[in-house]
Amino acid sequence: MSDTGSNAMxxxxxxxxxxxxxxxxxxxxxxxKRLAKQDIEGSRAHAAMLAATGILRDSDAEAIRxxxxxxxxxxxxxxxxxxTALEDIHMNVEARLKELLGDPAGRLHTARxxxxxxxxxxxxxxxxxxxxxxxxxxxxxxxxxxQAEAGADWVMPGFTHLxxxxxxxxxxxxxxxxxxxxRDAGRFRDAxxxxxxxxxxxxxLAGTSFPIDRHMxxxxxxxxxxxANSLDAVSDRDxxxxxxxxxxxCAMHLSRFAEELVIWSSAQFRFVALSDRFSxxxxxxxxxKNPDAAELIRAKIGRILGANVALLTVMKGLPLAYSKDMQExxxxxxxxxxxxxxxxxxxxxxxxxxxxNRPALEAAAASGFSTATDLADWLVRELDMPFRDAHHVTGAxxxxxxxxGCDLPDLTLEEMQxxxxxxxxxxxxxxxxxxxxxxxxxxxxxxPEQVRAQIARWKEKLA
Ligand code: ARG
Numbered sequence: 001m002s003d004t005g006s007n008a009m010x011x012x013x014x015x016x017x018x019x020x021x022x023x024x025x026x027x028x029x030x031x032x033k034r035l036a037k038q039d040i041e042g043s044r045a046h047a048a049m050l051a052a053t054g055i056l057r058d059s060d061a062e063a064i065r066x067x068x069x070x071x072x073x074x075x076x077x078x079x080x081x082x083x084t085a086l087e088d089i090h091m092n093v094e095a096r097l098k099e100l101l102g103d104p105a106g107r108l109h110t111a112r113x114x115x116x117x118x119x120x121x122x123x124x125x126x127x128x129x130x131x132x133x134x135x136x137x138x139x140x141x142x143x144x145x146x147q148a149e150a151g152a153d154w155v156m157p158g159f160t161h162l163x164x165x166x167x168x169x170x171x172x173x174x175x176x177x178x179x180x181x182x183r184d185a186g187r188f189r190d191a192x193x194x195x196x197x198x199x200x201x202x203x204x205l206a207g208t209s210f211p212i213d214r215h216m217x218x219x220x221x222x223x224x225x226x227x228a229n230s231l232d233a234v235s236d237r238d239x240x241x242x243x244x245x246x247x248x249x250c251a252m253h254l255s256r257f258a259e260e261l262v263i264w265s266s267a268q269f270r271f272v273a274l275s276d277r278f279s280x281x282x283x284x285x286x287x288x289k290n291p292d293a294a295e296l297i298r299a300k301i302g303r304i305l306g307a308n309v310a311l312l313t314v315m316k317g318l319p320l321a322y323s324k325d326m327q328e329x330x331x332x333x334x335x336x337x338x339x340x341x342x343x344x345x346x347x348x349x350x351x352x353x354x355x356x357n358r359p360a361l362e363a364a365a366a367s368g369f370s371t372a373t374d375l376a377d378w379l380v381r382e383l384d385m386p387f388r389d390a391h392h393v394t395g396a397x398x399x400x401x402x403x404x405g406c407d408l409p410d411l412t413l414e415e416m417q418x419x420x421x422x423x424x425x426x427x428x429x430x431x432x433x434x435x436x437x438x439x440x441x442x443x444x445x446x447x448p449e450q451v452r453a454q455i456a457r458w459k460e461k462l463a
Contacts, residue, residue: 009091017085028327032089034334036075036177038124039089039117040068042200045220046112055210060104067101068093079450088327089121090114111210112203115234115322119199124221126243129337130192133247135183136344138462141178143351145462148174148455153448155433156271156361157370164368167433170356171451173407177257178458183273184250191246195239198223202230205321235321237311237329242331244308247340251301254343258298265291270360275353278346293346300343307332365433369398369408374430374439383422393420 006014018026030340044065051061071093074080086092091114097105135401151170158168198218203209207230214226227233264271282288314328372394379390396419401408409431429435440446446456 007085007087007091008095009086023084026087026324027084028088028330029084029086029092031331031334032118032327032421033075033082033092035089035118035121035125035330036093037072038121039093040072041124042117042120042217042221043093043108044068045217046200047108048220049213049216050107050110052216053211055212056107060107063101063104064097064108067097067105070100071096088114088118090117110200111207111212113209113234115204116199116202116230119202119234120221122237122333123195123199123223123239126240126333126337127192127195127222129248129333129341130188130195130243132341133188133250133337133344134185135447136341136348137181137188137250139259140344140348140351141181141185141458141462144174144178144181144347145455145458147171147351147354147356148178148451151356151358151361152358152451152455153437154358154361155432155437156365157368164364164370164447166363166373167370167436168446168449169437169451170358170361170454171448172437172446175451175454175458177253178454180253181250182458182461184246186255187246187249188243191239191242194460195242196222196224197227197233198225199227199233201226202233203236205231231321235318235326237315237326240329240333241308241311241315244304244311244336247336248301248305248308251304251340251343254347255298255301257347258294261294261354262291262298265289265294269364270357271364272357273355274350275355277353278350295351297347298344300339303339304336307336362433366407366409369401369430371408371431371433371436374436375408375427378422378427378430379420382424383420383424396420 006017011017021233047056047061047064047068050056051058070081074096080092080096081093082092086095086255093210094105094108099128110297148171151174152168155167156170156173157164158166158173198214198221200217201212201214217228218224261272261274263269265274274289274294276289278291278293279289280292282290310327310332314325318325375397376390376394378385379385379393380387396410397416398407400415400419401411404411409428413423413425413427416427430439438448439444441450444450
Protein backbone atom coordinates (compact mmCIF):
# COMPACT_ATOMS: atom_id res chain seq x y z
CA MET A 1 0.00 0.00 0.00
CA SER A 2 1.49 3.36 -1.00
CA ASP A 3 1.74 6.02 1.65
CA THR A 4 1.76 9.52 0.22
CA GLY A 5 0.01 11.31 3.05
CA SER A 6 -3.23 10.37 1.34
CA ASN A 7 -5.77 8.12 3.02
CA ALA A 8 -4.29 4.74 3.87
CA MET A 9 -7.61 3.01 3.14
CA UNK A 10 -8.23 4.37 -0.33
CA UNK A 11 -5.13 6.40 -1.15
CA UNK A 12 -3.91 4.24 -4.04
CA UNK A 13 -4.98 6.66 -6.77
CA UNK A 14 -4.29 9.80 -4.74
CA UNK A 15 -1.09 11.83 -4.74
CA UNK A 16 -1.99 14.18 -1.91
CA UNK A 17 -4.03 14.15 1.27
CA UNK A 18 -7.23 16.14 1.71
CA UNK A 19 -7.49 19.80 2.59
CA UNK A 20 -8.31 20.40 6.23
CA UNK A 21 -11.76 21.73 5.30
CA UNK A 22 -12.34 18.65 3.16
CA UNK A 23 -11.46 16.47 6.11
CA UNK A 24 -13.79 18.46 8.34
CA UNK A 25 -16.79 18.21 6.04
CA UNK A 26 -16.09 14.60 5.13
CA UNK A 27 -15.47 13.04 8.51
CA UNK A 28 -18.32 11.36 10.37
CA UNK A 29 -16.29 9.74 13.13
CA UNK A 30 -17.35 12.49 15.56
CA UNK A 31 -20.81 10.99 15.61
CA UNK A 32 -20.75 7.57 13.92
CA LYS A 33 -18.50 6.24 16.66
CA ARG A 34 -21.86 5.41 18.19
CA LEU A 35 -22.07 2.61 15.63
CA ALA A 36 -18.88 0.94 16.91
CA LYS A 37 -20.59 -2.03 18.50
CA GLN A 38 -22.78 -2.68 15.46
CA ASP A 39 -19.83 -2.22 13.12
CA ILE A 40 -17.78 -4.83 14.92
CA GLU A 41 -20.73 -7.18 15.16
CA GLY A 42 -21.24 -6.86 11.40
CA SER A 43 -17.55 -7.41 10.71
CA ARG A 44 -17.49 -10.51 12.86
CA ALA A 45 -20.45 -11.97 11.01
CA HIS A 46 -18.85 -11.08 7.69
CA ALA A 47 -15.47 -12.65 8.62
CA ALA A 48 -17.11 -15.84 9.87
CA MET A 49 -19.05 -16.09 6.61
CA LEU A 50 -15.91 -15.48 4.52
CA ALA A 51 -14.24 -18.36 6.34
CA ALA A 52 -17.25 -20.68 6.05
CA THR A 53 -17.42 -20.09 2.30
CA GLY A 54 -13.68 -20.65 1.87
CA ILE A 55 -13.04 -17.06 0.77
CA LEU A 56 -10.87 -16.46 3.83
CA ARG A 57 -8.35 -18.82 5.44
CA ASP A 58 -9.48 -20.07 8.84
CA SER A 59 -6.30 -18.75 10.48
CA ASP A 60 -6.94 -15.25 9.10
CA ALA A 61 -10.58 -15.38 10.11
CA GLU A 62 -9.59 -16.40 13.62
CA ALA A 63 -7.03 -13.58 13.86
CA ILE A 64 -9.66 -11.09 12.63
CA ARG A 65 -12.23 -12.43 15.09
CA UNK A 66 -9.89 -11.95 18.04
CA UNK A 67 -8.63 -8.64 16.75
CA UNK A 68 -12.17 -7.30 16.48
CA UNK A 69 -12.86 -8.32 20.07
CA UNK A 70 -9.75 -6.45 21.16
CA UNK A 71 -10.86 -3.35 19.25
CA UNK A 72 -14.30 -3.58 20.83
CA UNK A 73 -12.85 -3.80 24.33
CA UNK A 74 -10.59 -0.82 23.59
CA UNK A 75 -13.59 1.21 22.44
CA UNK A 76 -15.73 0.17 25.38
CA UNK A 77 -12.85 0.79 27.77
CA UNK A 78 -12.34 4.30 26.38
CA UNK A 79 -8.73 3.71 25.32
CA UNK A 80 -9.37 3.66 21.56
CA UNK A 81 -7.81 6.57 19.66
CA UNK A 82 -10.38 7.83 17.15
CA UNK A 83 -8.90 9.62 14.15
CA THR A 84 -10.66 12.21 12.02
CA ALA A 85 -8.24 11.51 9.20
CA LEU A 86 -9.72 8.01 9.09
CA GLU A 87 -13.13 9.53 8.38
CA ASP A 88 -15.57 7.16 9.92
CA ILE A 89 -16.07 4.30 12.33
CA HIS A 90 -15.58 1.67 9.63
CA MET A 91 -12.10 2.85 8.69
CA ASN A 92 -11.13 3.60 12.27
CA VAL A 93 -11.89 0.04 13.28
CA GLU A 94 -10.17 -1.45 10.27
CA ALA A 95 -7.06 0.69 10.70
CA ARG A 96 -6.72 -0.38 14.30
CA LEU A 97 -7.21 -3.98 13.26
CA LYS A 98 -4.33 -3.53 10.84
CA GLU A 99 -2.12 -2.22 13.64
CA LEU A 100 -3.02 -5.23 15.75
CA LEU A 101 -2.85 -7.98 13.12
CA GLY A 102 -0.94 -6.73 10.14
CA ASP A 103 -1.88 -8.20 6.77
CA PRO A 104 -4.84 -10.46 7.63
CA ALA A 105 -6.78 -7.31 8.62
CA GLY A 106 -6.69 -6.20 5.00
CA ARG A 107 -8.66 -9.30 3.99
CA LEU A 108 -11.72 -8.40 6.07
CA HIS A 109 -13.03 -5.98 3.46
CA THR A 110 -13.21 -8.70 0.78
CA ALA A 111 -16.68 -8.82 -0.83
CA ARG A 112 -17.83 -5.83 1.16
CA UNK A 113 -18.03 -2.05 0.84
CA UNK A 114 -18.58 0.69 3.34
CA UNK A 115 -21.91 1.17 1.60
CA UNK A 116 -23.39 -2.14 2.69
CA UNK A 117 -21.42 -1.92 5.92
CA UNK A 118 -22.92 1.38 7.03
CA UNK A 119 -26.40 0.37 5.91
CA UNK A 120 -26.09 -2.77 8.04
CA UNK A 121 -24.62 -1.00 11.07
CA UNK A 122 -27.31 1.64 10.99
CA UNK A 123 -30.13 -0.86 10.65
CA UNK A 124 -28.78 -2.73 13.66
CA UNK A 125 -28.62 0.51 15.62
CA UNK A 126 -32.11 1.64 14.67
CA UNK A 127 -33.46 -1.82 15.44
CA UNK A 128 -32.10 -1.55 19.00
CA UNK A 129 -33.73 1.86 19.35
CA UNK A 130 -37.04 0.47 18.17
CA UNK A 131 -36.81 -2.18 20.87
CA UNK A 132 -35.94 0.48 23.45
CA UNK A 133 -38.85 2.66 22.36
CA UNK A 134 -41.26 -0.26 22.70
CA UNK A 135 -40.00 -1.03 26.23
CA UNK A 136 -40.24 2.65 27.15
CA UNK A 137 -43.79 2.80 25.86
CA UNK A 138 -44.77 -0.33 27.74
CA UNK A 139 -43.33 1.02 30.98
CA UNK A 140 -45.32 4.21 30.45
CA UNK A 141 -48.47 2.22 29.74
CA UNK A 142 -47.98 0.31 33.00
CA UNK A 143 -47.70 3.58 34.92
CA UNK A 144 -50.90 4.81 33.28
CA UNK A 145 -52.66 1.54 34.07
CA UNK A 146 -51.78 1.94 37.75
CA GLN A 147 -53.26 5.45 37.72
CA ALA A 148 -56.35 4.20 35.88
CA GLU A 149 -56.88 1.36 38.30
CA ALA A 150 -56.62 3.61 41.35
CA GLY A 151 -59.16 6.05 39.96
CA ALA A 152 -61.35 3.93 37.69
CA ASP A 153 -64.50 5.53 39.15
CA TRP A 154 -63.25 9.01 40.05
CA VAL A 155 -65.20 11.59 38.08
CA MET A 156 -63.66 14.54 36.34
CA PRO A 157 -64.81 16.90 33.62
CA GLY A 158 -64.39 15.69 30.08
CA PHE A 159 -63.64 18.50 27.67
CA THR A 160 -64.23 19.39 24.06
CA HIS A 161 -62.77 22.70 22.88
CA LEU A 162 -61.32 22.73 26.42
CA UNK A 163 -64.84 23.62 27.58
CA UNK A 164 -66.64 21.33 30.02
CA UNK A 165 -68.48 18.73 27.97
CA UNK A 166 -69.56 15.65 29.92
CA UNK A 167 -68.25 13.98 33.06
CA UNK A 168 -65.76 11.20 32.47
CA UNK A 169 -63.74 9.04 34.81
CA UNK A 170 -60.09 9.59 35.66
CA UNK A 171 -59.46 5.98 34.71
CA UNK A 172 -61.04 6.56 31.32
CA UNK A 173 -58.81 9.55 30.64
CA UNK A 174 -55.67 7.61 31.62
CA UNK A 175 -56.74 4.69 29.45
CA UNK A 176 -57.12 6.96 26.42
CA UNK A 177 -53.35 7.42 26.53
CA UNK A 178 -52.79 3.70 27.06
CA UNK A 179 -54.53 3.20 23.70
CA UNK A 180 -52.45 5.90 21.99
CA UNK A 181 -49.14 4.64 23.32
CA UNK A 182 -50.23 1.11 22.41
CA ARG A 183 -50.63 2.18 18.78
CA ASP A 184 -47.26 3.94 18.95
CA ALA A 185 -45.64 0.68 20.04
CA GLY A 186 -47.50 -1.05 17.21
CA ARG A 187 -46.05 1.39 14.69
CA PHE A 188 -42.54 0.67 15.97
CA ARG A 189 -43.21 -3.07 15.73
CA ASP A 190 -44.46 -2.74 12.16
CA ALA A 191 -41.39 -0.71 11.23
CA UNK A 192 -39.16 -3.35 12.80
CA UNK A 193 -40.75 -6.15 10.82
CA UNK A 194 -40.26 -4.27 7.56
CA UNK A 195 -36.71 -3.15 8.24
CA UNK A 196 -35.39 -6.49 9.44
CA UNK A 197 -33.56 -7.44 6.24
CA UNK A 198 -29.79 -7.42 5.96
CA UNK A 199 -27.92 -5.19 3.46
CA UNK A 200 -24.56 -6.87 4.11
CA UNK A 201 -23.12 -8.45 0.98
CA UNK A 202 -24.77 -5.96 -1.35
CA UNK A 203 -21.21 -4.59 -1.47
CA UNK A 204 -20.79 -1.22 -3.15
CA LEU A 205 -24.05 -1.48 -5.10
CA ALA A 206 -24.03 -4.43 -7.48
CA GLY A 207 -23.31 -7.42 -5.28
CA THR A 208 -20.03 -9.30 -5.51
CA SER A 209 -18.28 -11.91 -7.62
CA PHE A 210 -17.15 -13.77 -4.49
CA PRO A 211 -19.27 -16.81 -3.54
CA ILE A 212 -20.58 -15.23 -0.33
CA ASP A 213 -23.48 -16.54 1.74
CA ARG A 214 -25.74 -13.60 2.52
CA HIS A 215 -28.26 -15.81 4.29
CA MET A 216 -25.60 -16.78 6.79
CA UNK A 217 -24.67 -13.20 7.69
CA UNK A 218 -28.32 -12.14 7.79
CA UNK A 219 -29.09 -14.91 10.23
CA UNK A 220 -26.02 -14.26 12.38
CA UNK A 221 -27.09 -10.64 12.79
CA UNK A 222 -30.67 -11.49 13.69
CA UNK A 223 -32.23 -10.41 10.40
CA UNK A 224 -35.10 -12.33 8.85
CA UNK A 225 -33.49 -12.38 5.40
CA UNK A 226 -30.91 -10.62 3.24
CA UNK A 227 -32.21 -7.60 1.28
CA ALA A 228 -33.23 -8.92 -2.12
CA ASN A 229 -31.84 -6.09 -4.25
CA SER A 230 -28.31 -4.85 -3.77
CA LEU A 231 -29.03 -1.35 -5.13
CA ASP A 232 -31.97 -0.94 -2.80
CA ALA A 233 -29.99 -2.37 0.12
CA VAL A 234 -27.29 0.29 0.05
CA SER A 235 -29.37 3.25 -1.06
CA ASP A 236 -32.49 3.47 1.04
CA ARG A 237 -32.92 4.88 4.50
CA ASP A 238 -36.65 4.34 4.68
CA UNK A 239 -36.12 2.21 7.79
CA UNK A 240 -34.68 5.25 9.56
CA UNK A 241 -37.53 7.38 8.24
CA UNK A 242 -40.11 4.92 9.52
CA UNK A 243 -38.42 5.06 12.89
CA UNK A 244 -38.54 8.86 12.80
CA UNK A 245 -42.16 8.94 11.65
CA UNK A 246 -43.18 6.58 14.41
CA UNK A 247 -41.12 8.65 16.85
CA UNK A 248 -42.79 11.83 15.64
CA UNK A 249 -46.29 10.47 16.17
CA CYS A 250 -45.29 9.18 19.58
CA ALA A 251 -43.76 12.57 20.45
CA MET A 252 -47.01 14.20 19.37
CA HIS A 253 -48.95 12.00 21.81
CA LEU A 254 -46.43 12.74 24.55
CA SER A 255 -46.75 16.43 23.82
CA ARG A 256 -50.54 16.39 24.17
CA PHE A 257 -50.39 14.55 27.45
CA ALA A 258 -47.62 16.85 28.68
CA GLU A 259 -49.81 19.83 27.87
CA GLU A 260 -52.64 18.35 29.93
CA LEU A 261 -50.27 17.85 32.85
CA VAL A 262 -49.15 21.47 32.61
CA ILE A 263 -52.78 22.62 32.70
CA TRP A 264 -53.84 20.15 35.35
CA SER A 265 -51.00 21.02 37.72
CA SER A 266 -51.78 24.76 37.61
CA ALA A 267 -53.26 26.53 40.64
CA GLN A 268 -56.43 27.16 38.61
CA PHE A 269 -57.04 23.45 37.95
CA ARG A 270 -55.23 21.56 40.71
CA PHE A 271 -56.29 18.24 39.13
CA VAL A 272 -52.88 16.71 39.80
CA ALA A 273 -49.87 17.33 41.99
CA LEU A 274 -46.59 16.48 40.31
CA SER A 275 -43.91 15.08 42.59
CA ASP A 276 -40.94 17.16 43.70
CA ARG A 277 -38.78 14.72 41.79
CA PHE A 278 -40.29 15.91 38.52
CA SER A 279 -40.75 19.62 39.22
CA UNK A 280 -38.50 22.60 39.65
CA UNK A 281 -38.68 25.81 41.64
CA UNK A 282 -38.26 29.43 40.66
CA UNK A 283 -35.21 31.43 41.64
CA UNK A 284 -37.36 34.50 42.36
CA UNK A 285 -40.89 33.32 43.21
CA UNK A 286 -40.71 31.12 46.29
CA UNK A 287 -44.23 29.72 45.89
CA UNK A 288 -43.57 28.25 42.46
CA LYS A 289 -43.41 24.60 41.56
CA ASN A 290 -42.98 24.36 37.83
CA PRO A 291 -43.82 21.38 35.61
CA ASP A 292 -40.56 21.67 33.65
CA ALA A 293 -40.37 18.00 32.71
CA ALA A 294 -43.85 18.18 31.20
CA GLU A 295 -42.96 21.36 29.33
CA LEU A 296 -39.78 19.84 27.92
CA ILE A 297 -41.63 16.71 26.87
CA ARG A 298 -44.21 18.96 25.22
CA ALA A 299 -41.37 20.57 23.27
CA LYS A 300 -39.46 17.44 22.22
CA ILE A 301 -41.65 16.97 19.16
CA GLY A 302 -39.86 20.00 17.73
CA ARG A 303 -36.53 18.30 17.28
CA ILE A 304 -37.98 14.86 16.54
CA LEU A 305 -40.23 16.17 13.77
CA GLY A 306 -37.28 18.31 12.69
CA ALA A 307 -35.13 15.20 12.28
CA ASN A 308 -37.90 13.52 10.32
CA VAL A 309 -38.21 16.47 7.93
CA ALA A 310 -34.43 16.84 7.68
CA LEU A 311 -33.81 13.23 6.68
CA LEU A 312 -36.73 13.14 4.24
CA THR A 313 -35.30 16.25 2.65
CA VAL A 314 -31.81 14.75 2.46
CA MET A 315 -33.16 11.60 0.80
CA LYS A 316 -35.50 13.15 -1.73
CA GLY A 317 -34.06 13.43 -5.19
CA LEU A 318 -31.03 11.19 -4.55
CA PRO A 319 -30.27 8.95 -7.52
CA LEU A 320 -29.48 5.29 -6.83
CA ALA A 321 -27.37 4.02 -5.25
CA TYR A 322 -25.25 5.44 -2.39
CA SER A 323 -24.47 9.16 -2.22
CA LYS A 324 -22.48 10.82 0.53
CA ASP A 325 -25.55 12.91 1.34
CA MET A 326 -26.72 9.85 3.21
CA GLN A 327 -24.03 10.34 5.85
CA GLU A 328 -26.30 13.14 7.08
CA UNK A 329 -28.79 10.51 8.26
CA UNK A 330 -27.12 9.62 11.51
CA UNK A 331 -27.02 12.73 13.67
CA UNK A 332 -30.71 13.36 13.04
CA UNK A 333 -31.67 9.86 14.04
CA UNK A 334 -29.31 9.79 17.03
CA UNK A 335 -30.71 13.03 18.38
CA UNK A 336 -34.32 12.05 17.80
CA UNK A 337 -33.80 8.64 19.41
CA UNK A 338 -31.99 10.07 22.46
CA UNK A 339 -34.70 12.62 23.03
CA UNK A 340 -37.56 10.23 22.49
CA UNK A 341 -36.12 7.79 25.04
CA UNK A 342 -35.59 10.62 27.49
CA UNK A 343 -39.11 11.93 27.01
CA UNK A 344 -40.62 8.47 27.46
CA UNK A 345 -38.62 7.87 30.64
CA UNK A 346 -39.50 11.30 32.05
CA UNK A 347 -43.17 10.83 31.28
CA UNK A 348 -43.15 7.42 32.90
CA UNK A 349 -41.52 8.87 36.01
CA UNK A 350 -43.94 11.77 36.17
CA UNK A 351 -47.01 9.58 35.75
CA UNK A 352 -45.81 7.06 38.34
CA UNK A 353 -45.18 9.83 40.85
CA UNK A 354 -48.15 12.13 40.28
CA UNK A 355 -51.09 12.34 42.65
CA UNK A 356 -54.55 12.96 41.27
CA ASN A 357 -56.59 15.36 43.42
CA ARG A 358 -59.86 13.48 43.66
CA PRO A 359 -61.89 16.21 45.44
CA ALA A 360 -60.78 18.82 42.89
CA LEU A 361 -61.60 16.48 40.00
CA GLU A 362 -65.06 15.73 41.41
CA ALA A 363 -65.84 19.37 42.14
CA ALA A 364 -64.83 20.36 38.64
CA ALA A 365 -66.81 17.47 37.15
CA ALA A 366 -70.03 18.85 38.58
CA SER A 367 -69.52 22.40 37.40
CA GLY A 368 -70.12 23.79 33.93
CA PHE A 369 -73.49 22.02 33.48
CA SER A 370 -71.63 18.85 32.59
CA THR A 371 -74.74 16.68 32.91
CA ALA A 372 -76.85 18.70 30.45
CA THR A 373 -76.66 15.85 27.90
CA ASP A 374 -77.89 13.43 30.57
CA LEU A 375 -80.85 15.75 31.17
CA ALA A 376 -81.68 15.90 27.46
CA ASP A 377 -81.39 12.09 27.18
CA TRP A 378 -83.73 11.76 30.18
CA LEU A 379 -86.35 13.95 28.47
CA VAL A 380 -86.14 11.73 25.38
CA ARG A 381 -86.30 8.49 27.37
CA GLU A 382 -88.89 9.39 30.03
CA LEU A 383 -91.07 11.99 28.30
CA ASP A 384 -90.72 10.60 24.77
CA MET A 385 -89.54 14.01 23.55
CA PRO A 386 -87.80 14.25 20.17
CA PHE A 387 -84.07 14.81 20.86
CA ARG A 388 -84.09 18.23 19.14
CA ASP A 389 -86.88 19.45 21.47
CA ALA A 390 -85.12 17.94 24.47
CA HIS A 391 -81.94 19.78 23.47
CA HIS A 392 -83.93 23.03 23.36
CA VAL A 393 -85.61 22.48 26.75
CA THR A 394 -82.27 21.59 28.32
CA GLY A 395 -80.73 24.71 26.85
CA ALA A 396 -83.44 26.77 28.51
CA UNK A 397 -82.79 25.06 31.85
CA UNK A 398 -79.05 25.70 31.55
CA UNK A 399 -79.81 29.35 30.84
CA UNK A 400 -82.06 29.49 33.90
CA UNK A 401 -79.37 27.96 36.13
CA UNK A 402 -76.78 30.29 34.66
CA UNK A 403 -78.99 33.34 35.41
CA UNK A 404 -79.52 32.08 38.96
CA GLY A 405 -75.79 31.40 39.35
CA CYS A 406 -76.31 27.74 40.27
CA ASP A 407 -75.71 24.28 38.77
CA LEU A 408 -78.41 22.14 37.15
CA PRO A 409 -79.08 19.90 40.20
CA ASP A 410 -79.66 23.08 42.28
CA LEU A 411 -82.78 24.05 40.30
CA THR A 412 -86.07 23.18 42.05
CA LEU A 413 -88.58 20.83 40.46
CA GLU A 414 -91.02 23.74 40.14
CA GLU A 415 -88.46 25.82 38.27
CA MET A 416 -87.86 22.92 35.89
CA GLN A 417 -91.57 22.35 35.37
CA UNK A 418 -91.87 26.04 34.54
CA UNK A 419 -89.74 25.27 31.47
CA UNK A 420 -91.24 21.87 30.64
CA UNK A 421 -94.37 20.82 32.53
CA UNK A 422 -93.87 17.04 32.31
CA UNK A 423 -90.57 16.91 34.23
CA UNK A 424 -90.73 14.77 37.38
CA UNK A 425 -88.59 14.21 40.49
CA UNK A 426 -86.78 11.33 38.70
CA UNK A 427 -84.78 13.81 36.67
CA UNK A 428 -82.53 14.52 39.63
CA UNK A 429 -81.12 10.98 39.42
CA UNK A 430 -79.41 11.73 36.12
CA UNK A 431 -78.08 15.13 37.09
CA UNK A 432 -75.44 13.68 39.42
CA UNK A 433 -72.04 13.12 37.86
CA UNK A 434 -71.61 9.62 39.26
CA UNK A 435 -74.86 8.45 37.74
CA UNK A 436 -73.89 10.16 34.54
CA UNK A 437 -70.62 8.26 34.13
CA UNK A 438 -72.14 4.99 35.34
CA UNK A 439 -74.74 5.24 32.59
CA UNK A 440 -72.12 5.47 29.80
CA UNK A 441 -72.02 1.69 29.44
CA UNK A 442 -71.58 1.53 25.68
CA UNK A 443 -68.44 -0.39 24.66
CA UNK A 444 -65.45 1.88 25.17
CA UNK A 445 -67.57 4.32 27.19
CA UNK A 446 -66.53 6.03 30.41
CA UNK A 447 -68.57 3.90 32.87
CA PRO A 448 -66.22 2.50 35.54
CA GLU A 449 -67.31 -1.00 34.57
CA GLN A 450 -66.19 -0.42 30.97
CA VAL A 451 -62.96 1.21 32.10
CA ARG A 452 -62.15 -1.74 34.36
CA ALA A 453 -62.75 -4.14 31.48
CA GLN A 454 -60.24 -2.21 29.35
CA ILE A 455 -57.72 -2.12 32.21
CA ALA A 456 -58.00 -5.91 32.53
CA ARG A 457 -57.55 -6.36 28.76
CA TRP A 458 -54.42 -4.22 28.71
CA LYS A 459 -52.93 -5.81 31.80
CA GLU A 460 -53.17 -9.17 30.11
CA LYS A 461 -51.72 -7.75 26.91
CA LEU A 462 -48.73 -6.24 28.72
CA ALA A 463 -48.13 -9.24 30.99
N1 ARG B 1 -19.33 7.38 6.60
C1 ARG B 1 -20.10 6.94 5.50
C2 ARG B 1 -21.59 7.16 5.78
O1 ARG B 1 -21.92 7.33 6.89
C3 ARG B 1 -19.85 5.50 5.21
C4 ARG B 1 -20.11 5.09 3.82
C5 ARG B 1 -19.10 5.69 2.92
N2 ARG B 1 -19.25 5.21 1.61
C6 ARG B 1 -18.65 5.81 0.56
N3 ARG B 1 -18.87 5.30 -0.62
N4 ARG B 1 -17.89 6.86 0.73
O2 ARG B 1 -22.42 7.17 4.88
